[in-house]
Amino acid sequence: MIRLEKVTRTVASGPEQLTILDRVDLFVPAGQFIAVTGPSGSGKSTLLSLVAGLDAPTSGDIYLAQQKITRMREDALADLRGEMVGIVFQSFHLIPSLTAYENVVVPMELANQPDPSHHARALIEAVGLTDRAHHYPSQLSGGEQQRVAIARAFANRPSILLADEPTGNLDTANGAKIFDLLLTLNRQRGTTLMLVTHEPALAAAADRQIVLIGGRIVSDVMLAPARVTS
Secondary structure, eight states, rough: OOOEEEEEEEEEETEOOOOOEEHHHHHHHETTTTEEETTTTTTTTHHHHHTTTOOOEEEEEETTTEEOTOOOOOOHHHHHHHHHHEEETOOOOOOSSSOHHHHHHHHHHTTTTTHHHHHHHHHHHHTTTTTTTTOGGGSSHHHHHHHHHHHHHHTTTSSEEEESSTTTTOOOOHHHHHHHHHHHHHHHHEEEEEESSOOHHHHHTTTTTEEETTEEEEEEEEEOOOOOOO
């Protein structure tokens, strides 16, 4: 489902080139929950951005569902991302002028999905926000906003979900609820989940954990038997 081959990402740092990721090889089969851990500055968020096609590697190749996204044209990449990738950011990125329901339904309407209203209501119910559906982001708590962001990430029925520190800005109770929701949706829908986290307890619940240090994978451990999805 996700494959990286000798992926390197460098950026200019004054007169020097700073290596963020260094010849990373990684394969994530469909349906697997993989936790990406490591110290700050190790390249975790960059890895997610590259897999999402929001950034491009300096060298190497990236494949999503056997489609090579490296050097894919931006319009084709946007279409592919819209079809198969959901992204949950730490900072929510909700549209403040839209209600919770509208933040979920509008992307589906733009993608011309069938019966977007019914699907949006089902997702809002799945994240436990039926009674808050017509509230604006400013009227929601941080945990509620993150739940809207998760519902929106599932709006296009993605086969891949990428989550970058989704509980980082939340208190312990809300963080646990958000994580349980991600895990439930992963298990019920068979969605491949790649989660960047600093929290050992979250990483320990994954099927597999990789550790990045200095832009390289220094550990890759299976924590649970492999699950195969059709």
